[in-house]
Amino acid sequence: MNNDEKISAHYCHGNLLTAIKAGLEKQGIKPENASVEDLGPVDEFHIGGRAASVHFLDQLEIWPSQCILDIGCGLGGAARFAAKTYGAKIAGIDLTSEYVEVGQQLCDWVGLSESIRLQQSSALSLPFEDASFDGAFMMHVGMNISDKHMLIAEVSRVLKSGAKFGIYDIMKGNEEELVYPVPWATTSETSWVSEPNDYRMALETNGFVIAEENDRREFAMDFFRKMKAASGAAGGLPPLGLHVLMQQTTAEKIPNMVANLAAGRISPIEMIAIKDA
Numbered sequence: 001m002n003n004d005e006k007i008s009a010h011y012c013h014g015n016l017l018t019a020i021k022a023g024l025e026k027q028g029i030k031p032e033n034a035s036v037e038d039l040g041p042v043d044e045f046h047i048g049g050r051a052a053s054v055h056f057l058d059q060l061e062i063w064p065s066q067c068i069l070d071i072g073c074g075l076g077g078a079a080r081f082a083a084k085t086y087g088a089k090i091a092g093i094d095l096t097s098e099y100v101e102v103g104q105q106l107c108d109w110v111g112l113s114e115s116i117r118l119q120q121s122s123a124l125s126l127p128f129e130d131a132s133f134d135g136a137f138m139m140h141v142g143m144n145i146s147d148k149h150m151l152i153a154e155v156s157r158v159l160k161s162g163a164k165f166g167i168y169d170i171m172k173g174n175e176e177e178l179v180y181p182v183p184w185a186t187t188s189e190t191s192w193v194s195e196p197n198d199y200r201m202a203l204e205t206n207g208f209v210i211a212e213e214n215d216r217r218e219f220a221m222d223f224f225r226k227m228k229a230a231s232g233a234a235g236g237l238p239p240l241g242l243h244v245l246m247q248q249t250t251a252e253k254i255p256n257m258v259a260n261l262a263a264g265r266i267s268p269i270e271m272i273a274i275k276d277a
Protein backbone atom coordinates (compact mmCIF):
# COMPACT_ATOMS: atom_id res chain seq x y z
CA MET A 1 0.00 0.00 0.00
CA ASN A 2 1.24 3.53 -0.70
CA ASN A 3 0.71 6.30 1.88
CA ASP A 4 -2.58 7.51 0.37
CA GLU A 5 -3.97 3.97 0.51
CA LYS A 6 -2.80 3.54 4.10
CA ILE A 7 -4.47 6.82 5.10
CA SER A 8 -7.77 5.93 3.38
CA ALA A 9 -7.67 2.49 5.00
CA HIS A 10 -7.14 4.15 8.39
CA TYR A 11 -10.33 6.21 7.99
CA CYS A 12 -12.45 3.59 6.17
CA HIS A 13 -15.23 2.19 8.39
CA GLY A 14 -16.87 -0.22 5.94
CA ASN A 15 -20.48 0.28 7.00
CA LEU A 16 -20.65 3.92 7.96
CA LEU A 17 -23.96 4.92 6.38
CA THR A 18 -25.79 2.14 8.24
CA ALA A 19 -24.09 3.13 11.50
CA ILE A 20 -25.15 6.79 11.11
CA LYS A 21 -28.72 5.77 10.20
CA ALA A 22 -28.85 3.59 13.33
CA GLY A 23 -27.64 6.51 15.50
CA LEU A 24 -30.34 8.80 14.09
CA GLU A 25 -33.06 6.16 14.47
CA LYS A 26 -32.10 5.61 18.12
CA GLN A 27 -33.09 9.26 18.62
CA GLY A 28 -36.35 8.79 16.69
CA ILE A 29 -35.05 10.72 13.65
CA LYS A 30 -35.77 9.37 10.16
CA PRO A 31 -32.63 9.90 8.01
CA GLU A 32 -34.55 11.82 5.33
CA ASN A 33 -35.82 14.21 8.06
CA ALA A 34 -32.37 14.76 9.62
CA SER A 35 -31.07 18.31 9.93
CA VAL A 36 -27.53 19.69 9.64
CA GLU A 37 -27.65 20.03 13.47
CA ASP A 38 -28.70 16.38 13.98
CA LEU A 39 -25.62 15.22 12.04
CA GLY A 40 -23.19 17.61 13.78
CA PRO A 41 -22.03 15.18 16.51
CA VAL A 42 -20.82 12.64 13.92
CA ASP A 43 -19.85 14.61 10.80
CA GLU A 44 -17.38 17.15 12.23
CA PHE A 45 -14.21 15.08 12.70
CA HIS A 46 -12.01 17.63 14.45
CA ILE A 47 -11.43 18.90 17.99
CA GLY A 48 -14.39 20.93 19.19
CA GLY A 49 -16.87 19.69 16.56
CA ARG A 50 -19.49 22.22 15.43
CA ALA A 51 -18.43 24.88 17.97
CA ALA A 52 -14.92 24.82 16.49
CA SER A 53 -16.32 25.16 12.96
CA VAL A 54 -18.43 28.20 13.93
CA HIS A 55 -15.42 29.97 15.48
CA PHE A 56 -13.14 29.08 12.55
CA LEU A 57 -15.45 29.58 9.55
CA ASP A 58 -16.83 32.92 10.77
CA GLN A 59 -13.33 34.37 10.27
CA LEU A 60 -13.44 33.51 6.56
CA GLU A 61 -16.32 35.95 5.90
CA ILE A 62 -18.06 33.68 3.37
CA TRP A 63 -20.78 35.24 1.17
CA PRO A 64 -23.74 33.63 -0.65
CA SER A 65 -22.35 34.14 -4.17
CA GLN A 66 -19.01 32.52 -3.35
CA CYS A 67 -17.57 29.12 -4.35
CA ILE A 68 -15.59 27.67 -1.47
CA LEU A 69 -13.31 24.62 -1.36
CA ASP A 70 -13.22 22.27 1.65
CA ILE A 71 -9.91 20.37 1.50
CA GLY A 72 -10.05 16.96 3.17
CA CYS A 73 -13.79 17.43 3.76
CA GLY A 74 -14.34 14.05 5.42
CA LEU A 75 -18.10 13.52 5.71
CA GLY A 76 -18.72 17.15 4.73
CA GLY A 77 -20.09 18.35 8.09
CA ALA A 78 -18.35 21.73 7.88
CA ALA A 79 -19.32 21.99 4.19
CA ARG A 80 -23.01 21.49 5.05
CA PHE A 81 -22.79 23.96 7.94
CA ALA A 82 -21.13 26.56 5.66
CA ALA A 83 -23.61 26.03 2.79
CA LYS A 84 -26.56 26.37 5.17
CA THR A 85 -25.21 29.27 7.23
CA TYR A 86 -23.57 31.44 4.56
CA GLY A 87 -25.47 30.28 1.46
CA ALA A 88 -22.27 29.59 -0.52
CA LYS A 89 -21.60 26.77 -3.00
CA ILE A 90 -19.12 24.29 -1.55
CA ALA A 91 -16.85 21.78 -3.28
CA GLY A 92 -15.26 19.19 -1.03
CA ILE A 93 -12.47 16.76 -1.80
CA ASP A 94 -11.22 13.89 0.31
CA LEU A 95 -8.90 10.90 -0.09
CA THR A 96 -11.31 8.46 1.59
CA SER A 97 -13.99 7.27 -0.89
CA GLU A 98 -16.35 6.03 1.82
CA TYR A 99 -16.43 9.48 3.48
CA VAL A 100 -17.16 11.17 0.14
CA GLU A 101 -19.96 8.72 -0.76
CA VAL A 102 -21.58 8.80 2.69
CA GLY A 103 -21.08 12.58 2.87
CA GLN A 104 -22.92 13.13 -0.42
CA GLN A 105 -25.81 10.99 0.87
CA LEU A 106 -25.94 13.13 4.03
CA CYS A 107 -26.19 16.22 1.78
CA ASP A 108 -29.23 14.59 0.11
CA TRP A 109 -30.89 13.88 3.46
CA VAL A 110 -30.61 17.52 4.59
CA GLY A 111 -31.58 18.93 1.17
CA LEU A 112 -28.20 20.50 0.35
CA SER A 113 -27.06 18.40 -2.59
CA GLU A 114 -27.61 21.32 -5.00
CA SER A 115 -25.15 23.47 -3.06
CA ILE A 116 -22.45 20.90 -2.27
CA ARG A 117 -20.40 18.53 -4.40
CA LEU A 118 -18.01 16.13 -2.70
CA GLN A 119 -15.47 14.11 -4.68
CA GLN A 120 -12.60 11.74 -4.11
CA SER A 121 -9.21 13.32 -4.71
CA SER A 122 -5.88 14.07 -3.10
CA ALA A 123 -5.27 17.54 -1.72
CA LEU A 124 -1.89 17.37 -3.48
CA SER A 125 -3.48 17.16 -6.93
CA LEU A 126 -6.74 19.10 -6.91
CA PRO A 127 -9.11 18.37 -9.82
CA PHE A 128 -9.83 22.08 -10.48
CA GLU A 129 -8.67 24.83 -12.84
CA ASP A 130 -6.41 27.63 -11.60
CA ALA A 131 -8.22 30.47 -9.74
CA SER A 132 -11.52 28.56 -9.43
CA PHE A 133 -12.43 29.42 -5.83
CA ASP A 134 -13.26 32.53 -3.77
CA GLY A 135 -12.06 30.88 -0.57
CA ALA A 136 -10.93 27.59 0.96
CA PHE A 137 -10.62 25.85 4.30
CA MET A 138 -8.94 22.78 5.68
CA MET A 139 -9.72 21.22 9.07
CA HIS A 140 -7.49 18.57 10.70
CA VAL A 141 -6.00 17.30 7.42
CA GLY A 142 -2.39 18.53 7.35
CA MET A 143 -1.41 15.94 10.00
CA ASN A 144 -1.73 13.31 7.23
CA ILE A 145 0.34 15.25 4.66
CA SER A 146 4.14 15.37 4.87
CA ASP A 147 4.81 18.07 2.26
CA LYS A 148 3.10 21.21 3.56
CA HIS A 149 4.73 23.34 0.87
CA MET A 150 3.27 21.21 -1.95
CA LEU A 151 -0.14 21.14 -0.22
CA ILE A 152 -0.32 24.93 0.14
CA ALA A 153 1.08 25.55 -3.36
CA GLU A 154 -1.81 23.47 -4.74
CA VAL A 155 -4.38 25.38 -2.65
CA SER A 156 -2.86 28.67 -3.80
CA ARG A 157 -3.13 27.56 -7.44
CA VAL A 158 -6.93 27.05 -7.28
CA LEU A 159 -7.67 30.26 -5.31
CA LYS A 160 -8.43 33.67 -6.79
CA SER A 161 -6.33 36.65 -5.77
CA GLY A 162 -7.62 38.12 -2.48
CA ALA A 163 -9.25 34.82 -1.43
CA LYS A 164 -9.10 33.76 2.22
CA PHE A 165 -7.70 30.36 3.18
CA GLY A 166 -8.37 29.01 6.67
CA ILE A 167 -6.39 26.20 8.28
CA TYR A 168 -7.47 24.50 11.52
CA ASP A 169 -4.90 21.76 12.08
CA ILE A 170 -3.25 19.97 14.95
CA MET A 171 0.31 21.29 15.10
CA LYS A 172 3.43 20.39 17.04
CA GLY A 173 3.86 22.05 20.45
CA ASN A 174 7.22 20.62 21.60
CA GLU A 175 9.82 18.03 20.61
CA GLU A 176 8.35 15.10 22.59
CA GLU A 177 7.19 12.00 20.66
CA LEU A 178 3.41 11.67 20.38
CA VAL A 179 1.59 8.78 21.99
CA TYR A 180 -0.29 6.69 19.36
CA PRO A 181 -2.87 5.74 18.20
CA VAL A 182 -4.53 9.12 17.66
CA PRO A 183 -7.66 9.89 15.61
CA TRP A 184 -5.66 10.66 12.43
CA ALA A 185 -3.10 7.82 12.61
CA THR A 186 -2.52 4.45 14.22
CA THR A 187 1.27 4.91 14.28
CA SER A 188 3.81 7.60 13.38
CA GLU A 189 4.07 6.04 9.88
CA THR A 190 1.21 8.17 8.49
CA SER A 191 1.45 11.11 10.88
CA TRP A 192 3.21 14.33 9.87
CA VAL A 193 2.35 16.80 12.62
CA SER A 194 4.32 19.97 11.85
CA GLU A 195 5.32 23.08 13.74
CA PRO A 196 3.27 26.25 13.17
CA ASN A 197 6.38 27.74 11.58
CA ASP A 198 6.33 25.11 8.79
CA TYR A 199 2.78 26.23 7.92
CA ARG A 200 3.74 29.92 8.13
CA MET A 201 6.69 29.40 5.79
CA ALA A 202 4.63 27.33 3.33
CA LEU A 203 1.90 30.00 3.32
CA GLU A 204 4.28 32.91 2.88
CA THR A 205 6.32 31.29 0.11
CA ASN A 206 3.08 30.56 -1.77
CA GLY A 207 1.86 34.16 -1.82
CA PHE A 208 -0.28 34.24 1.33
CA VAL A 209 -0.23 36.84 4.09
CA ILE A 210 -1.29 35.48 7.50
CA ALA A 211 -4.03 37.73 8.88
CA GLU A 212 -4.92 35.78 12.03
CA GLU A 213 -3.47 32.98 14.13
CA ASN A 214 -5.16 31.44 17.18
CA ASP A 215 -3.90 28.69 19.47
CA ARG A 216 -7.06 26.74 20.47
CA ARG A 217 -5.42 24.55 23.13
CA GLU A 218 -7.48 25.87 26.09
CA PHE A 219 -10.70 25.50 24.07
CA ALA A 220 -9.65 21.92 23.20
CA MET A 221 -8.92 20.95 26.83
CA ASP A 222 -12.27 22.41 27.86
CA PHE A 223 -14.04 20.53 25.04
CA PHE A 224 -12.63 17.19 26.20
CA ARG A 225 -13.45 17.95 29.89
CA LYS A 226 -17.07 18.69 28.92
CA MET A 227 -17.27 15.60 26.68
CA LYS A 228 -16.12 13.38 29.59
CA ALA A 229 -18.54 15.00 32.03
CA ALA A 230 -21.45 14.62 29.58
CA SER A 231 -20.82 10.93 28.93
CA GLY A 232 -20.38 10.35 32.71
CA ALA A 233 -23.71 12.09 33.41
CA ALA A 234 -25.50 10.19 30.63
CA GLY A 235 -24.00 6.86 31.74
CA GLY A 236 -22.40 6.17 28.35
CA LEU A 237 -21.80 7.40 24.85
CA PRO A 238 -24.51 9.27 22.89
CA PRO A 239 -26.14 7.62 19.83
CA LEU A 240 -24.05 9.76 17.45
CA GLY A 241 -20.53 10.96 18.09
CA LEU A 242 -17.00 10.52 16.81
CA HIS A 243 -16.99 7.04 18.40
CA VAL A 244 -19.26 6.00 15.49
CA LEU A 245 -16.36 6.81 13.10
CA MET A 246 -13.50 5.42 15.21
CA GLN A 247 -15.46 2.48 16.67
CA GLN A 248 -13.62 0.44 19.32
CA THR A 249 -10.35 2.38 18.79
CA THR A 250 -12.03 5.51 20.29
CA ALA A 251 -11.22 4.25 23.79
CA GLU A 252 -7.49 4.57 23.07
CA LYS A 253 -7.39 7.43 20.53
CA ILE A 254 -9.25 10.07 22.55
CA PRO A 255 -7.31 9.58 25.83
CA ASN A 256 -4.04 9.63 23.83
CA MET A 257 -5.08 12.85 22.10
CA VAL A 258 -5.92 14.43 25.48
CA ALA A 259 -2.58 13.23 26.94
CA ASN A 260 -0.68 14.68 23.96
CA LEU A 261 -2.52 17.98 24.39
CA ALA A 262 -1.99 18.08 28.16
CA ALA A 263 1.76 17.43 27.71
CA GLY A 264 1.99 20.30 25.21
CA ARG A 265 3.10 17.96 22.40
CA ILE A 266 0.27 19.18 20.15
CA SER A 267 -2.16 22.06 19.86
CA PRO A 268 -5.04 22.80 17.48
CA ILE A 269 -4.17 26.04 15.70
CA GLU A 270 -6.19 28.27 13.38
CA MET A 271 -4.44 30.27 10.67
CA ILE A 272 -6.36 32.62 8.40
CA ALA A 273 -4.38 33.71 5.35
CA ILE A 274 -5.11 35.92 2.35
CA LYS A 275 -3.78 35.20 -1.12
CA ASP A 276 -1.82 38.05 -2.74
CA ALA A 277 -2.91 40.51 -0.02
Ligand SMILES: C[S@@+](CC[C@H](N)C(=O)[O-])C[C@H]1O[C@@H](n2cnc3c(N)ncnc32)[C@H](O)[C@@H]1O
Nearest residue numbers: 044045046072073074094095096122123139144
Ligand atom coordinates in the same frame (compact mmCIF):
# COMPACT_ATOMS: atom_id res chain seq x y z
C1 LIG B 1 -9.57 14.00 10.85
S1 LIG B 1 -10.38 13.88 9.31
C2 LIG B 1 -11.08 15.53 9.15
C3 LIG B 1 -12.25 15.56 8.17
C4 LIG B 1 -12.93 16.91 8.02
N1 LIG B 1 -12.06 17.94 7.58
C5 LIG B 1 -13.59 17.30 9.32
O1 LIG B 1 -13.05 18.18 9.99
O2 LIG B 1 -14.61 16.71 9.67
C6 LIG B 1 -9.02 13.96 8.15
C7 LIG B 1 -9.48 13.80 6.72
O3 LIG B 1 -8.41 14.14 5.85
C8 LIG B 1 -8.47 13.30 4.72
N2 LIG B 1 -7.16 13.31 4.08
C9 LIG B 1 -5.97 12.90 4.59
N3 LIG B 1 -4.98 13.08 3.69
C10 LIG B 1 -5.55 13.62 2.58
C11 LIG B 1 -5.07 14.03 1.31
N4 LIG B 1 -3.77 13.90 0.96
N5 LIG B 1 -5.94 14.52 0.42
C12 LIG B 1 -7.25 14.64 0.73
N6 LIG B 1 -7.78 14.26 1.91
C13 LIG B 1 -6.94 13.76 2.84
C14 LIG B 1 -8.87 11.96 5.30
O4 LIG B 1 -9.38 11.09 4.34
C15 LIG B 1 -9.91 12.39 6.35
O5 LIG B 1 -11.20 12.42 5.83
